[in-house]
Amino acid sequence: MKSAVIVFPGSNREGDVLRALKSAGSQAEKVWHAETELPQGTDLVVLPGGFSYGDYLRCGAIAGRATIMDAVRAHAARGGLVLGICNGFQILCESGLLPGILMRNANLKFICHRQFLRVERNDTAFTKAYAKHQAIDVCVAHGEGNYTADEETLKRLEGEGLVAFRYADAQGHITQDANRNGSMNSIAGIYSTKLNVLGMMPHPENLIEDLVGGTDGRGLFESLVSSFPRAA
Amino acid sequence: MIRNDVAITPELVKEHGLKPDEYERFVNLIGREPTITELGIVSAMWNEHCSYKSSRIHLRGLPTKAPWVIQGPGENAGVIDIGDGLACIFKMESHNHPSFIEPYQGAATGVGGILRDVFTMGARPIAALNFLRFGEPDHPKTPHLVSGVVAGIGGYGNSFGVPTVGGSFGFDKRYNGNILVNAMAVGLARTDEIWYAKATGVGNPIVYLGSKTGRDGIHGATMASAEFDDASEEKRPTVQVGDPFAEKLLLEACLELMKSGAVIAIQDMGAAGLTSSAVEMGAKGNLGIELDLDKVPCREEGMTAYEMMLSESQERMLMVLKPGMEKEAQAIFHKWGLDFAVIGKTTDTLRFVIKHQGEVKADLPIKELGDEAPLYDRPWVESPKQPVIAPDSVKAPMSEAEALLKLVGSPDQCSKRWVWEQYDHLILGNTVQTPGGDAAIVRVEDGPKGLALTTDVTPRYCEADPFEGGKQAVAEAWRNITAVGGLPLAITDNLNFASPERPESMGQFVGCLKGIGEACRVLDFPVVSGNVSLYNETNGQGILPTPAIGGVGLVDDVTVNASVAFKREGEAIILIGATQGWLGQSIYLRDVCGREEGAPPPVDLATEKRNGDFVRQLIRSGQVTTVHDLSDGGIALALAEMAMAGGVGAEITAFPEGFPLHAFLFGEDQARYLIAVDEDVAADILYEAGAVGIPAVTLGLTGGDALILPGQQAISVKQLKAAHEAWLPNYMTGKA
Numbered sequence: 001m002k003s004a005v006i007v008f009p010g011s012n013r014e015g016d017v018l019r020a021l022k023s024a025g026s027q028a029e030k031v032w033h034a035e036t037e038l039p040q041g042t043d044l045v046v047l048p049g050g051f052s053y054g055d056y057l058r059c060g061a062i063a064g065r066a067t068i069m070d071a072v073r074a075h076a077a078r079g080g081l082v083l084g085i086c087n088g089f090q091i092l093c094e095s096g097l098l099p100g101i102l103m104r105n106a107n108l109k110f111i112c113h114r115q116f117l118r119v120e121r122n123d124t125a126f127t128k129a130y131a132k133h134q135a136i137d138v139c140v141a142h143g144e145g146n147y148t149a150d151e152e153t154l155k156r157l158e159g160e161g162l163v164a165f166r167y168a169d170a171q172g173h174i175t176q177d178a179n180r181n182g183s184m185n186s187i188a189g190i191y192s193t194k195l196n197v198l199g200m201m202p203h204p205e206n207l208i209e210d211l212v213g214g215t216d217g218r219g220l221f222e223s224l225v226s227s228f229p230r231a232a
Numbered sequence: 233m234i235r236n237d238v239a240i241t242p243e244l245v246k247e248h249g250l251k252p253d254e255y256e257r258f259v260n261l262i263g264r265e266p267t268i269t270e271l272g273i274v275s276a277m278w279n280e281h282c283s284y285k286s287s288r289i290h291l292r293g294l295p296t297k298a299p300w301v302i303q304g305p306g307e308n309a310g311v312i313d314i315g316d317g318l319a320c321i322f323k324m325e326s327h328n329h330p331s332f333i334e335p336y337q338g339a340a341t342g343v344g345g346i347l348r349d350v351f352t353m354g355a356r357p358i359a360a361l362n363f364l365r366f367g368e369p370d371h372p373k374t375p376h377l378v379s380g381v382v383a384g385i386g387g388y389g390n391s392f393g394v395p396t397v398g399g400s401f402g403f404d405k406r407y408n409g410n411i412l413v414n415a416m417a418v419g420l421a422r423t424d425e426i427w428y429a430k431a432t433g434v435g436n437p438i439v440y441l442g443s444k445t446g447r448d449g450i451h452g453a454t455m456a457s458a459e460f461d462d463a464s465e466e467k468r469p470t471v472q473v474g475d476p477f478a479e480k481l482l483l484e485a486c487l488e489l490m491k492s493g494a495v496i497a498i499q500d501m502g503a504a505g506l507t508s509s510a511v512e513m514g515a516k517g518n519l520g521i522e523l524d525l526d527k528v529p530c531r532e533e534g535m536t537a538y539e540m541m542l543s544e545s546q547e548r549m550l551m552v553l554k555p556g557m558e559k560e561a562q563a564i565f566h567k568w569g570l571d572f573a574v575i576g577k578t579t580d581t582l583r584f585v586i587k588h589q590g591e592v593k594a595d596l597p598i599k600e601l602g603d604e605a606p607l608y609d610r611p612w613v614e615s616p617k618q619p620v621i622a623p624d625s626v627k628a629p630m631s632e633a634e635a636l637l638k639l640v641g642s643p644d645q646c647s648k649r650w651v652w653e654q655y656d657h658l659i660l661g662n663t664v665q666t667p668g669g670d671a672a673i674v675r676v677e678d679g680p681k682g683l684a685l686t687t688d689v690t691p692r693y694c695e696a697d698p699f700e701g702g703k704q705a706v707a708e709a710w711r712n713i714t715a716v717g718g719l720p721l722a723i724t725d726n727l728n729f730a731s732p733e734r735p736e737s738m739g740q741f742v743g744c745l746k747g748i749g750e751a752c753r754v755l756d757f758p759v760v761s762g763n764v765s766l767y768n769e770t771n772g773q774g775i776l777p778t779p780a781i782g783g784v785g786l787v788d789d790v791t792v793n794a795s796v797a798f799k800r801e802g803e804a805i806i807l808i809g810a811t812q813g814w815l816g817q818s819i820y821l822r823d824v825c826g827r828e829e830g831a832p833p834p835v836d837l838a839t840e841k842r843n844g845d846f847v848r849q850l851i852r853s854g855q856v857t858t859v860h861d862l863s864d865g866g867i868a869l870a871l872a873e874m875a876m877a878g879g880v881g882a883e884i885t886a887f888p889e890g891f892p893l894h895a896f897l898f899g900e901d902q903a904r905y906l907i908a909v910d911e912d913v914a915a916d917i918l919y920e921a922g923a924v925g926i927p928a929v930t931l932g933l934t935g936g937d938a939l940i941l942p943g944q945q946a947i948s949v950k951q952l953k954a955a956h957e958a959w960l961p962n963y964m965t966g967k968a
Contacts, residue, residue: 051476
């Protein structure tokens, strides 16, 4: 499997996700935002965390219009896999690949902490290594992760089963306390209609080793790699 | 001939922070009246912040060498060898005055400045820490300052992409008018790829890199060298504005350029901006520097030479390039969207020449600007010795359990989660120990090595006895690194004191420095970088003497470490080190009894070393994974923290006779640790300790869901946690 990690000016978790991809068995390389094409044979595009363009405009607004994003949209339209984490999720929303928007956290502060998520479905390329409704322990680090969408969009996401992860407690219960950024319906991540694009605020790439907090994030990368039998 | 179009009046000299005799010295040096630009330059070079004129002679007494020290003080940051061809580059620096005036930007640019110091030398920053002190919680300004400073530190570090892994945070009324914001950065480089500020070669191009120059921060370093008064907030325009995005780009561009082999010397533009960076590069290399300010990328129109030379706009660098490499260098900077301009050249004249719009605006002897700065041996008086407080003279006003519950939920001892959750402490995926323990541990690349990092000082000890307090600050940093299994290697010091022109505060400075030097020598823990921040006082009221120590240690194998959390039930809790029940200057005396008095605990450095080496060996041999050093609040507070971190209670059954229980539980004797181990191993450890003469005694066992102190009502871990976690969030939302 071959992954392309897009680097925008201000991206800062590209190294973290490269490490997670490689340790799960994917080939992975960085691709500069000013490129017009993805590397030949790209299976997965990753938009990493960070503060693209300083987040000085709406988060992700400028990166969503970067040159490389046309190639990313075309890749998605062909059914190719796209994963946006944190700032990457914001970019996906700004580029039209996912609906809704990430507003400032309810407490108006940046928050970095360990966080349990409930895996809403395990029949996608991103989550098959998990059990349905498994509570996984990952982390968040964001100032604007408060998922917000209009009523109709929210209804569609729920109706079509497009919510990927929700903020939960350690037992997998969806509670108000667990939803610290104030996201609607405790949404931590969503899929596109065809389930090939995933945007999520939390960072599975930082929880891949026991030494550094735990391994619950590995499942996501292992799921992806196992989706491609010709894995390198 | 240099034209002088502004008359230099005594008022103008005073506004530039120069004393009449200092101005005199300058006029004698150059043999004529200076231009306004020259006056600006010398005020920037000769202020306390840049010249260390009051501190230099005392700093000379600090040990700065060890076989593993590659670069000691005098460069942008200190450099130590950590093996495998890798170097750790680190420094701590203050941004106290700007943070008081504009907390968000003041703190943010403090972080930006220190990160730049580290990557200027070729290192990629891998961790940030800080040391913060605010005024008393009830002071009307305090919540606003806390909120702004914490957001500023997070705002800069999070965006830049460095994990903020540790720090120190506290309150005291003595910081009401002068908060402390000290930021520390730690980076990694290859030992053969370290860059210095020393320019070489005549006629080489001097290149300006990074963001454009604006009018922000003019005279920032001069402001940092004066006391505050009620009008200080009018100085807000001298606070710089940070742009972490530009800094991140600057980091990537600089590291890429260094790899290309085009760089001869590099210096970041920090305090006193273009002036200080250019003078430093030339003076270090025995070269003159000629700058053409028409080439400087400016953000605003109509900037004068004076303004450009004194601007402290952020995210800028100065470099001496290899001739002929300009094109290649420019391409790299343009790729990252940053300014790149050749603005001058090195010369063999040893003059610092500034040209602007066809005129020479300054022509000064470059070496003398640094070397001939005033040097003061300021008068100082020794701090009066405080009486030793006998343990049995302190009456306990409440039960030990009540006192402990009060302390865990007090402003200084409560959980600082509210603070460090605003810092991204997990980015880069190498944070092995997160904030809240004795020292943070970050893995070095893919391991197995790691760095143990901490910032420490106990200001109330420093005031009561500067020499012992200085020793204790170093010893505590050393102990915190030891307690996670690290071998302490070197420190950076951030010396925050009041006005050096008052003999009492100068005496505190001198005493603390002697103590620091003594501890560094005995513990083999040299000073490799640092910063002096004097004049921390408002309307004549000085801060507590606060020499913050940033310590770095090496963990050989990050998988072998210790943390404070109780991990299992039924483990023996062993106290290492001797206890006299020292209550003078203790947290118990201050926060439970309401008395701020007495001599602080003495630090026996040989004992410190012996006990610490013993504990480190227990960790490194894999025998012990639960360790906590004893400091504020003594045994009782350490037990509570261990129980809360692990969610496991403990019962203390044994305590020595001969002095009151509260002195045993809350005394702050030094060189002590608590460890928790399997009962089978405990006997061996007690035997080993006994064999080398180290006091070690079993106090009780871990287990249950409460902490039970001898003869006291049990306190549930839940209750401890509730009190511990509640205070700061409640305070910040106006509920405390």
